[in-house]
Amino acid sequence: MxxxxxxxxxxxxxxxxxxxxxxxxxxxxxxxxxxxxxxxxxxxxxxxxxxxxxxxxxxxxxxxxxxxxxxxxxxxxxxxxxxxxxxxxxxxxxxxxxxxxxxxxxxxxxxxxxxxxxxxxxxxxxxxxxxxxxxxxxxxxxxxxxxxxLPCAALTAYNALMGPKPVKAGDTVLVLGTGGVSIFGLQFAVASGANVIATSSSDDKLEIAKKLGATHTINYNTTPDWDKGRRGVDHILEVGGPGTFEKSLASVRYAGYIHIIGSVSKNASTLTSVIGPCIGKAIILRGIRVGSVAQFESMNRLLRARPEPTRxxxxxxxxxxxxxxxxxxxxxxxxxxxxxxxxxxxxxxxxxxxxxxxxxxxxxxx
The missing domain is CATH 3.90.180.10 (Medium-chain alcohol dehydrogenases, catalytic domain)
Structure with missing residues (x-):
């Protein structure tokens, strides 16, 4: 040997x-x-x-x-x-x-x-x-x-959604885009019984999001004002950064969570009014830095319990x-x-x- x-x-x-x-x-x-x-x-x-x-x-x-x-x-x-x-x-x-x-x-x-x-x-x-x-x-x-x-994309999404206030059945979760963290966030939210809204610039990608369990999908190119006129979501996986953050502030419910994960958006934007909405809506902003070994083991228990929706x-x-x-x-x-x-x-x-x-x-x- x-x-x-x-x-x-x-x-x-x-x-x-x-x-x-x-x-x-x-x-x-x-x-x-x-x-x-x-x-x-x-x-x-x-x-x-x-x-x-x-x-x-x-x-x-x-x-x-x-x-x-x-x-x-x-x-x-x-x-x-x-x-x-x-x-x-x-x-x-x-x-x-x-x-x-x-x-x-x-x-x-x-x-x-x-x-x-x-x-x-x-x-x-x-x-x-x-x-x-x-x-x-x-x-x-x-x-x-x-x-x-699993080690980065999956655990980051798990840490976000299972953090201080874990996602629960009936919650609404907004995932921005269809990259690794966003797709895992979609899957974990669906496995937890939540309703998921997914955004993308591609209708083909949104069709995949639907197959994975998204309740609603939004093409942000054809619907640029997608953040307007909604009740407000419980959790947002914010991976866009400067290009999407103001829309996330508008989309989250009172006392909702915005989990700040990345800055992949190519659309530059100046954040001119962050403090006001955060105070006015009592928004919880939470920066995510992947997760621990203990959280990894906890996540794997979810994967074993719900193998198909979390594959x-x-x-x-x-x-x-x-x-x-x-x-x-x-x-x-x-x-x-x-x-x-x-x-x-x-x-x-x-x-x-x-x-x-x-x-x-x-x-x-x-």
């Missing part, structure tokens, strides 16, 4: 930031496994908007290590455990938490430094070791591709050799749900689309 433990790993890194086309493949020796660490063979990695911002050198949160190995979200298989590890065995299927030191409770300055693909090197690699307490078990019904979408929406899968193409596809914003890079050899340049999932085809077995 010991002879099968790898001594080197292939990984992508950025010798310079500014473009994802700078991604460069390298082979480096694996360090000796620490007593409380677990060595994981990484099968799949999913991309985040954050990964794109880092590649383009537009990310402002924290210092990045030189020659950064990117990406935070992975799913893989345990191939070796340190001498003091008792929680994991060879063959276990695991994900690592986004911030490996964020085990429970509130996020703080120290735990944010342990964010994968940011404060420390990431997971776009063959093999990587992790602290044993930073790992969670993958729900048995999920493929590696599906599970790789991750994987839009497209690229091979390890197509990493640059995967970044380009993410940048195009053509996707609904998640973009995944599959590491395992033998799948070549095959790509899957979400309609296969709906038709009962499992990429793990095809």
């Amino acid at each position: 010991a002879a099968q433990i790898p001594t080197t790993a292939r990984s992508y890194y950025f010798p310079a930031l500014g473009s994802y086309t700078n991604l460069t493949l390298q082979t480096t020796p694996l360090p000796a496994l620490k007593s409380t660490y677990v060595l994981v063979k990484i099968h799949a990695v999913s991309l985040q908007f954050r990964d794109l911002m880092i590649a383009l050198n537009r990310y402002s949160h924290g210092n990045l290590p030189e020659n950064l190995v990117p990406c935070s979200d992975m799913a893989g298989e345990v191939v070796a455990v340190g001498s003091d590890v008792t929680r994991w065995e060879v063959g276990d299927r695991v994900c690592a938490n986004f911030a490996t030191d964020h085990l429970d409770g509130d996020v703080n300055a120290e735990t944010t430094k342990s964010a994968l693909g940011g404060g420390q090197h990431g997971v776009l690699t063959d093999y990587r070791s992790f602290p044993d307490n930073s790992l969670v078990k993958i729900p048995g019904h999920l493929s590696f591709e599906e599970a790789s979408t 991750p929406a994987v839009d497209r899968v690229f091979s390890f050799e197509e990493a640059v193409d995967a970044y380009a596809y993410l940048e195009s914003q053509k996707h609904v749900g998640k973009v995944v890079i599959r590491r395992i050899p033998g799948y070549g340049f095959a790509r899957w689309v979400m309609v296969l999932m709906w038709n009962g085809v499992n990429p793990e077995t095809e």
Whole structure:
């Protein structure tokens, strides 16, 4: 068994930031496994908007290590455990938490430094070791591709909706766009019995949102005043930032929650009247920084309890050799749900689309 433990790993890194086309493949020796660490063979990695911002050198949160190995979200298989590890065995299927030191409770300055693909090197690699307490078990019904979408997008949406005032049956949830966090937010809200309003500039994407359980859909290009004349929603997943925030202020109900997650909107806007609406409607603004290992385990219990409505929406899968193409596809914003890079050899340049999932085809077995 010991002879099968790898001594080197292939990984992508950025010798310079500014473009994802700078991604460069390298082979480096694996360090000796620490007593409380677990060595994981990484099968799949999913991309985040954050990964794109880092590649383009537009990310402002924290210092990045030189020659950064990117990406935070992975799913893989345990191939070796340190001498003091008792929680994991060879063959276990695991994900690592986004911030490996964020085990429970509130996020703080120290735990944010342990964010994968940011404060420390990431997971776009063959093999990587992790602290044993930073790992969670993958729900048995999920493929590696599906599970790789959980650490950031899924947990961010779960943290937002299951936070201080958890979403409940009969609530109304507004999700902006059809990216990874928004789609998971839609699915978790539906699984909780809430009504979901989804927005997009694409009618085709809105049709997918309907299939996933959205009660109402809005094309914000054809209905630019979509925030007018509504009762007000209980929760908003605010991923647009400057381009959508004022509309979110208008759309939320009195004492409703706006969960501030991202700033992907290309439509610049000046926030001229934030304080007044927040006071006038007693709005709760809550910034979201992914979540802890404890929340990850709690989320996985929901995934196991409601496997079908919460099944991750994987839009497209690229091979390890197509990493640059995967970044380009993410940048195009053509996707609904998640973009995944599959590491395992033998799948070549095959790509899957979400309609296969709906038709009962499992990429793990095809």
